Every structure is written in structure tokens, then in C-alpha cells.
Amino acid sequence: MTAAKPLTVLIADDTKTDRMILESIVKKEGHLVVSAENGVEAIEVYNAVRPDIVLLDVLMPELDGVGAARAIKEAAGDEMVPIIFLTSLNDTDSLVRCLEAGGDDFLSKPYNRFILQAKIKAFSRMRDMHTTMRKQRNQIQLNNDHMLQEQAVAKQVFDNIAHSGCLHASNVRYFMSPLAVFNGDVLVGALRPSGSMLILLGDFTGHGLPAAIGAMPLASTFYGMAHKGFSLSDILQEINQKLKSTLPIGLFCCATMVEMNFKRNYVRVWNGGLPDCFVYRAKAGTIETVKSSHLPLGVVGGKDFKDDSCYLELEPGDRLFLWSDGIHEARNASGEMFGEERLVSVFDKVSDGEVIFDSILNAVQKFAGEGERDDDLSLVELSMVTPNNIAQLQDHYGSTSARGLTEWSLSFEVKAGSFRYFDPLPLLLNIVQSVPSLRKHGGNLYTILAELYSNALEHGVLKLDSALKKSADGFLKYYELRTERLETTTGSVTFGIAHKLTSEGGVLTIQVKDTGDGFNYKKYQRKDGNLTYSGRGMNLLNDLCRRVEYKGNGNEVEIEFVWQDDH
Amino acid sequence: MSNLDTAAIEMLKTVMEDDFAMLLDTFFEDSLQRIADLKRHVNDRDPEAFRKTAHSLKGSASNLGALTMTQLCLQAEEMGMASNLDGAENLVSEIDREYHAVSRKLETFR
Amino acid sequence: MGIRTSYSADTNFLTIAVEGRFDFSAHQEFRAAYEEADPQPAGFNVDMSETNYLDSSALGMLLLLRDHAGGDGANITIENCSADVKKILTISNFEQLFTIK
Numbered sequence: 001m002t003a004a005k006p007l008t009v010l011i012a013d014d015t016k017t018d019r020m021i022l023e024s025i026v027k028k029e030g031h032l033v034v035s036a037e038n039g040v041e042a043i044e045v046y047n048a049v050r051p052d053i054v055l056l057d058v059l060m061p062e063l064d065g066v067g068a069a070r071a072i073k074e075a076a077g078d079e080m081v082p083i084i085f086l087t088s089l090n091d092t093d094s095l096v097r098c099l100e101a102g103g104d105d106f107l108s109k110p111y112n113r114f115i116l117q118a119k120i121k122a123f124s125r126m127r128d129m130h131t132t133m134r135k136q137r138n139q140i141q142l143n144n145d146h147m148l149q150e151q152a153v154a155k156q157v158f159d160n161i162a163h164s165g166c167l168h169a170s171n172v173r174y175f176m177s178p179l180a181v182f183n184g185d186v187l188v189g190a191l192r193p194s195g196s197m198l199i200l201l202g203d204f205t206g207h208g209l210p211a212a213i214g215a216m217p218l219a220s221t222f223y224g225m226a227h228k229g230f231s232l233s234d235i236l237q238e239i240n241q242k243l244k245s246t247l248p249i250g251l252f253c254c255a256t257m258v259e260m261n262f263k264r265n266y267v268r269v270w271n272g273g274l275p276d277c278f279v280y281r282a283k284a285g286t287i288e289t290v291k292s293s294h295l296p297l298g299v300v301g302g303k304d305f306k307d308d309s310c311y312l313e314l315e316p317g318d319r320l321f322l323w324s325d326g327i328h329e330a331r332n333a334s335g336e337m338f339g340e341e342r343l344v345s346v347f348d349k350v351s352d353g354e355v356i357f358d359s360i361l362n363a364v365q366k367f368a369g370e371g372e373r374d375d376d377l378s379l380v381e382l383s384m385v386t387p388n389n390i391a392q393l394q395d396h397y398g399s400t401s402a403r404g405l406t407e408w409s410l411s412f413e414v415k416a417g418s419f420r421y422f423d424p425l426p427l428l429l430n431i432v433q434s435v436p437s438l439r440k441h442g443g444n445l446y447t448i449l450a451e452l453y454s455n456a457l458e459h460g461v462l463k464l465d466s467a468l469k470k471s472a473d474g475f476l477k478y479y480e481l482r483t484e485r486l487e488t489t490t491g492s493v494t495f496g497i498a499h500k501l502t503s504e505g506g507v508l509t510i511q512v513k514d515t516g517d518g519f520n521y522k523k524y525q526r527k528d529g530n531l532t533y534s535g536r537g538m539n540l541l542n543d544l545c546r547r548v549e550y551k552g553n554g555n556e557v558e559i560e561f562v563w564q565d566d567h
Numbered sequence: 568m569s570n571l572d573t574a575a576i577e578m579l580k581t582v583m584e585d586d587f588a589m590l591l592d593t594f595f596e597d598s599l600q601r602i603a604d605l606k607r608h609v610n611d612r613d614p615e616a617f618r619k620t621a622h623s624l625k626g627s628a629s630n631l632g633a634l635t636m637t638q639l640c641l642q643a644e645e646m647g648m649a650s651n652l653d654g655a656e657n658l659v660s661e662i663d664r665e666y667h668a669v670s671r672k673l674e675t676f677r
Numbered sequence: 678m679g680i681r682t683s684y685s686a687d688t689n690f691l692t693i694a695v696e697g698r699f700d701f702s703a704h705q706e707f708r709a710a711y712e713e714a715d716p717q718p719a720g721f722n723v724d725m726s727e728t729n730y731l732d733s734s735a736l737g738m739l740l741l742l743r744d745h746a747g748g749d750g751a752n753i754t755i756e757n758c759s760a761d762v763k764k765i766l767t768i769s770n771f772e773q774l775f776t777i778k
Contacts, residue, residue, distance in 0.1 A: 016596075020586065021583070205736065205737045249740050249744045250744075273769040292768045
């Protein structure tokens with residue numbers, strides 16, 4: 001009868017008779033035997049041979065079994081070495097000492113061959129299991145280390161994308177776990193060139209890397225667009241589209257996005273899937289809620305996605321509170337959730353808006369208990385106060401190219417030789433549209449530029465009379481003359497275009513001057529400066545522009561095109 | 568008086584095979600040494616050493632199926648544990664006698 | 678947690694009942710319930726009468742079911758929701774995608 005796998009068994013006993021008997025029993029099972037006559041020798045042999053199982057007599061000279069067991073267990077470290085004490089001990093104290101020293105079992109005299117064989121088999125199996133477990137545990141540990149390292153790298157990438165934010169603005173307070181992005185929570189904030197602030201708090205479905213992956217395109221889209229002056233709805237549309245097209249179905253992002261306009265004291269709030277956010281009115285000490293009225297980001301694409309936001313007028317000192325569901329779902333020891341009622345009662349208890357933020361955190365942490373600090377907790381407070389570090393924040397963007405072209409002017413002259421071959425309109429339209437908010441007005445801007453240019457070229461430089469076009473013959477004549485005069489003209493058309501931002505949006509000014517004779521515009525001029533004259537596409541221009549003004553002897557015209565934020 | 572568990576001896580013989588004779592010699596050698604030690608510990612009035620030796624002798628005696636000798640060694644061990652060696656001299660003599668009786672019987676199994 | 682399925686008499690509808698917590702741990706079973714349904718029904722009922730908790734990964738699973746059942750053309754009813762479950766569906770405005778009873 002031999003075991004499947006021979007083990008090495010250490011037998012330590014100072015009585016030679018007993019040792020001999022044990023050696024025979026163990027050898028009969030097919031195992032290898034190493035022996036020791038006292039505790040010190042047992043430790044030496046253990047260290048030299050590293051046996052699989054140790055049989056230790058309790059009473060031995062030099063060092064007894066208890067001392068030897070301690071030393072062997074310590075030397076074994078992580079490895080499992082079953083120690084079986086050999087004894088006929090009949091007092092409990094000694095048994096307890098043996099167990100405390102790391103003894104796993106006892107074998108009493110007289111030795112029974114079958115019992116010993118059964119014990120060795122059982123411990124051999126246990127040892128194998130332990131070895132497997134240790135291997136798996138080490139593998140898990142390794143995998144976990146690896147994952148943490150990957151997370152650190154991923155977090156670094158995310159931070160690099162998100163670093164340009166304005167979350168350190170003096171009117172923003174937030175609490176988020178440092179690794180929140182791996183819980184699916186993401187917070188981004190930026191100032192638009194106009195000085196209004198955009199904040200987005202998102203909560204992706206799931207945890208870990210899948211949740212963090214979605215945060216990357218969200219953050220890069222947000223920052224890329226906010227700094228260029230895109231509006232809340234433009235950014236939401238773009239993020240939604242990006243998430244919808246890149247994330248697998250089932251992965252999406254509940255989010256609240258806020259725009260704060262400090263000059264006109266209003267906020268716009270869009271909530272898709274996050275708990276109601278609270279508006280704290282400082283004077284009255286009351287709260288209003290902004291409910292989620294949209295699907296989360298990344299669920300539906302195209303026209304099904306709705307970007308309409310809730311408009312609220314605030315007063316300086318009012319505060320907005322945003323949160324992911326981590327606060328509502330924080331649980332106490334008995335599994336109960338914090339819930340909205342407790343959240344509301346925090347607001348009821350405070351008399352000073354300043355302390356709400358800390359009161360909420362304290363209440364949640366007290367409720368959940370110290371041991372159960374939830375990593376999912378995300379809280380953001382936005383105060384309706386122009387950040388006192390706004391200049392510094394805006395400077396920060398100014399130094400990056402991300403801000404885009406928003407304040408500029410140009411002068412552009414088309415000279416005689418170019419009229420026949422070159423159309424300046426696409427080039428100018430392209431430059432004008434470098435202002436993001438002007439992009440959606442491309443059609444109107446083209447119309448304006450085209451009208452102004454053809455007036456300047458045809459009536460100014462080429463001195464063609466629009467009255468000609470009233471008859472069919474005249475029409476033909478008009479174009480013959482146009483072609484003819486283009487060959488010989490020496491005139492030019494000069495554009496002066498400028499754009500600047502205002503608190504509501506921006507103003508585009510276009511001046512066009514030609515080398516022609518002009519016309520007597522003064523007789524058509526109304527009190528407001530606009531003309532009642534209906535030639536030269538004036539109706540259209542008056543319709544599209546805030547101001548159309550002729551200057552000089554009528555060879556110069558200046559128009560203003562105004563755009564508003566978010567409409 | 569001497570009491571030997573013959574079934575245990577037969578089992579030992581099966582386990583030890585050719586080494587059984589050597590086992591008997593070792594037992595005799597061990598036991599004589601331990602009995603001499605017991606006498607010395609009584610003279611030295613050293614109950615702790617007396618207890619330990621009695622314990623060891625008890626172990627090997629039980630392994631060889633020497634039931635009465637095991638019993639006597641247990642009494643000696645308890646004496647040592649109680650730190651009272653009164654009458655220990657007589658007990659050691661008794662162990663000595665029992666050992667000789669047992670060893671004669673054991674010889675017959677060789 | 679447990680998922681049970683049953684067909685309507687004409688096998689046109691498959692009812693998937695979710696018991697206990699409807700979260701990521703139900704993922705495999707919930708998915709198997711509709712993917713392995715044979716025959717594939719024309720519509721699905723998700724019975725939440727025994728569901729006591731719903732998290733965002735469950736919302737994701739409902740979206741996967743919707744996609745499986747034809748996306749915008751899917752015929753899915755979520756029924757017997759408790760107040761808590763209904764609140765979570767409402768916050769996410771899922772009534773725009775599902776019929777919720």
C-alpha cells in the first residue's frame with residue numbers, strides 16, 4: 001500500500017523505541033522519513049530538508065516540541081506544514097500549549113498504524129489544497145496589483161484630459177473619491193470665453209474600467225467644446241452622440257449639466273437620469289428641485305435626444321447642489337438607504353447656506369457609519385457668485401489654443417486682377433465660422449456677405465445700374481457689361497470684419513468699401529440710420545442684421561450681426 | 568501480574584517485519600536506561616526530571632503493549648507532577664520488576 | 678435573486694419575472710431568459726412584482742433587451758413596479774423607451 005505521491009515526513013522523538021515504530025509505519029506508506037532526537041535537531045532538519053509533514057514529540061530534551069513547533073511554523077512562513085504532536089498528554093493545559101504553538105493534530109501512544117496513515121493522508125490533501133489556494137491567491141494578488149497599476153495610468157490619462165477645468169473656481173465645492181472615475185462618477189467644469197461656467201456631473205453605469213472608458217470621450221468633448229464657446233445644448237448633443245456611437249448598448253451616463261451666467265444671474269440646468277438637483281434660495285432659505293426630465297446620455301441617438309434645459313433666475317448667494325445617487329443610496333449597518341427625506345431634512349436644519357455642503361457630508365457619513373465610507377459619494381455645490389479667481393481662470397484658457405478664435409478683426413482687399421478668378425466668399429465665411437456660435441448661422445452669414453460683395457463689386461466698382469435688370473433685354477445687357485468691365489476695371493473691394501464677445505453672445509461687424517462713386521444714401525435714411533431704400537438687397541440685409549449703415553459717399557457700408565448664447 | 572497486550576505485539580510485528588528484533592533490543596536498552604534514570608532522580612530529589620522520564624518510559628511501554636508497566640509509569644509521572652516523591656523508591660522497584668517480567672514475555676515473540 | 682419566464686397562451690408574449698435584487702448579478706440569467714427563448718415572442722413583459730431593488734446596471738440590461746427586441750420598434754412592457762423601482766425608472770425617464778405599468 002503506497003501513497004500516490006511520496007511525502008517527506010520529519011519524526012522528532014527522543015525515545016528511540018517510539019521513533020523506530022513511527023518510522024516503520026510511515027515508510028510502509030511509501031513516504032520518506034527524516035528523524036531528529038530533540039527539538040533543536042528537529043528545527044535543523046526541518047530547515048535542511050523542508051519536509052511536508054512534521055511529527056513532534058511534546059517532551060524532548062534541549063528544546064521541547066512546543067518550542068520546536070513555533071520555530072518550524074515561523075520558518076515555514078506562507079507554506080502550510082502540518083504539525084502532529086505525539087503525546088499521551090492527559091492534561092488540558094499542555095494540549096492548549098500545543099495548539100497555540102501551531103499544532104494541527106495529536107497522535108497518542110500507543111501508536112495505531114491506521115490512524116496515523118489516515119492523518120497523513122488527510123494532511124497531505126489539505127496541504128495540496130493549500131498550495132493550490134496559495135498559488136491562486138498569489139495570482140489574484142498579482143492581477144490586482146496589475147489592475148491597480150493600470151488604473152493609475154488610466155487615471156493619469158483622464159486627469160490630463162480634465163486638468164484644464166475650472167473646478168478650483170472659488171464658487172465651486174465638490175467631494176468625490178480620488179478614484180471616482182472608476183466608480184463611474186465624473187465631474188468636469190469649464191469657463192466659456194463669455195465668462196459663463198459649465199459644469200457636468202455624470203454617473204456611468206457599472207464600475208471599473210468600463211465605467212471609466214466612457215469618461216474619456218465625455219471629458220475631452222466637454223473641454224474641447226466649452227473653451228471654444230459652444231453652448232450647453234451643443235455640448236450635450238455632441239457628448240450624447242459620441243457616447244451613443246462608441247459605448248455598447250446598456251452602458252450609458254446619467255448626468256446633470258449646468259450653465260451659470262454670473263453677469264445676468266441665471267442658470268440653465270439639464271438633468272438626464274440623476275436624482276433631483278436642489279436650488280437653495282439664500283434669502284428665503286427654501287429649496288427648489290430640478291427633476292430629471294431626460295433620458296441619460298448615450299441611450300438614444302439623433303433627434304430622439306432632447307437638449308432642452310430648465311432656466312432659473314437666481315440671486316447672488318443662491319446655491320445649486322448636484323449629486324449622483326451615491327448619497328441617496330448610502331446604506332447604514334441595517335441596510336437602510338439615506339434617501340431623499342433625510343437629505344431634505346439637512347436643508348431644513350441649517351440657517352446659513354455656507355454650512356450645507358459640510359452638513360450633507362457629515363449627515364451621510366454619520367448615517368453610514370465610519371466603517372462604511374462609500375466611495376460612490378459625489379457631491380457638488382455651485383454658488384451664484386462670480387468666482388473671485390475668474391481672471392486667473394480665464395487667463396489659463398487664454399494661454400491654450402483651445403479657446404479658439406473669438407475676438408479678432410481682419411482686413412481683406414480683393415484687387416482688380418482677382419475679380420474674374422477668385423470668389424472671396426468661401427474664404428471669408430470659413431474665417432467667420434471659426435467662432436463656434438456663428439457656425440449655425442452660416443446660411444445667413446453667407447447671404448449677408450454675398451449681398452454686400454455683389455453690391456460693392458457690381459454697383460460700386462463696375463458701376464452697373466440695377467435698373468437694367470428690370471427688362472429681359474436689360475438683364476442680358478447687364479451681364480455683358482459686367483463681363484466687359486471686369487476685364488478693364490482697376491478698382492478694388494475691401495472687407496473689414498471683426499468679432500467680439502458680449503455677455504449675451506457676440507457681435508460680428510462687417511465693413512465693405514469699394515472704389516466706386518457711391519450713391520446718395522442720405523435721402524433714404526431713416527432716423528435709426530437704416531435705409532428705406534429697397535434696392536441693393538437692402539430688405540434682406542435689414543432683416544438679417546441689427547444695423548446696416550452706409551458711410552462716406554455711399555461707397556462704404558457697415559453691418560452688425562448679433563448672436564445670442566444658447567438659442 | 569505482568570500484563571502484555573499480545574494483539575498489539577502481533578500488529579507491531581507486522582509493521583516492523585525484519586526490524587522487530589531490533590525494536591525489542593532498543594526497547595530493552597531504552598527501558599534500562601530510563602529505570603536507572605528514575606532511581607537517580609529519586610536520589611537527587613528531582614521530581615520534575617522524575618516526571619519527564621516516567622512520561623517517556625510510559626510512552627514506549629504503551630507502544631510495546633506493556634499495559635501494567637504503562638500504568639505504573641503513569642503513577643510515577645503523577646507523583647513527579649505533584650512534586651511528592653514519598654514512596655517513589657518502592658514504585659521504581661515495582662516498575663523495574665514489571666519491566667523484567669515483560670521483557671521475558673517479549674522475548675518469546677522474537 | 679431569480680429569473681422566471683413564462684409564455685402567454687398564444688406564445689406571442691414572454692414574461693420575464695425578476696425576483697429580489699435586479700443588479701449586475703442577474704446579468705447572465707436575464708440575458709439568457711430572452712436570448713434563449715424559443716420561439717422568440719413578439720413582445721416582452723418584464724414583471725417586477727417581486728423585484729425589491731434596481732440599479733443602473735439593471736437599466737443597462739433593460740436597454741439590451743430593448744435592442745434585442747428590435748430597438749425603437751421593440752414591444753416591451755415593464756409591469757408591477759414597486760414605488761422604489763418605479764422611481765428609479767422615472768428618474769432615468771425610461772417611460773420614453775418602455776411601457777411602464
